[in-house]
Amino acid sequence: MTVQQPIAVIGGGSFGTAIANLLAENGQAVHLWMRDPEQAEAIRSNRENPRYLKGVRILDGVQPTSDLPATLAACELVFVALPSSALRQALQPVCEALTGKMLVSTTKGIEAQSFKLMSQILEEIAPDARIGVLSGPNLAREVAEHALTASVIASEDEALCRKVQETLHGRTFRVYASRDRFGVELGGALKNVYAIMSGMAAALGMGENTKSMLITRALAEMTRFAVNLGANPMTFLGLAGVGDLIVTCSSPKSRNYQVGHALGEGLSLENAVGRIGEVAEGVNTIKVLKAKADELQVYMPLVTGLHAILFEGRTLEQVIEALMSGEPKTDVDFISASGF
């Protein structure tokens, strides 16, 4: 009889907890690592993670732990669900234990100084690991509450994709495979910025035409940027592109949308972020994205406008005026520019 190896989930926030529960539901033994031993003990006793997923029962197959070396020693497949600001800092000290592992990043952010995506950081600190990215329209609470959901595992390592599909694909969670790790990961990071804008638009009572214009032009803008970096624009028509953009830009359950909504209500950025109390990756992404767009000379009026509101003291009215009076451009320009 073969003994099944446990699977590690690194990060005890909303998404780590939701993924751990999905794996356990499929009969996998899961080690859910979090840095705080008291939180691990409380979850072990109460079978609930009240700070991040209140009311969701954590299945018996999930073993909360704060022992990272032991977790990595026991598991070959490792899902990483840390905020982008913490990933390098948390995993660099244990980089030797990552050798040969299958590391799947679920983190949707970009490193500030280097403009590296999280799987690129994993590759850097663990060059002998096998790397993948899981991304798509996956609000953690909906995943945990069994809303019918689809996601994408992206890697050039087909065996890794199959392994993730086998372990994660279930009754309410479909997992599609892609070979475009870069495009899938970039889509997940970029959409957070536009979700902040959509939250603002909702708070200001803007119309449905406006919301649709925002989402569609956001797709054009993020794809134009991605194509400039060499990504395949077709990936942006999939779950990890337009799929994730739609859910994050239209759901009040998205933390990025919530930050935008709070800003639209008149809160300062600091108070808006504080009110949410969870990770909203778009706040950091907007800074690095604006700098990179300037460096590459990519036309990104929405990013420029949001950056001006958040960090350059411009009012929303000034930015809307500038956006609406800009010269009209060609629709779907990013496809023809890419040569596809």
Ligand SMILES: NC(=O)c1ccc[n+]([C@@H]2O[C@H](COP(=O)([O-])OP(=O)(O)OC[C@H]3O[C@@H](n4cnc5c(N)ncnc54)[C@H](O)[C@@H]3O)[C@@H](O)[C@H]2O)c1
């Ligand atoms: N929540 C979602 O719906 C969702 C869905 C898909 C992807 N993601 C992505 O997953 C990543 C994590 O998001 P989340 O929603 O789970 O965040 P969260 O705010 O719910 O939880 C963050 C967790 O990380 C822990 N943490 C913070 N700093 C740490 C450090 N230095 N070392 C160890 N642990 C640390 C916190 O204690 C907490 O447990 C983000 O990049 C997010 O974009 C989230």
Ligand SMILES: O=P(O)(O)OC[C@H](O)CO
């Ligand atoms: O809550 P958000 O804004 O971090 O979005 C969560 C997921 O990325 C949606 O797919």
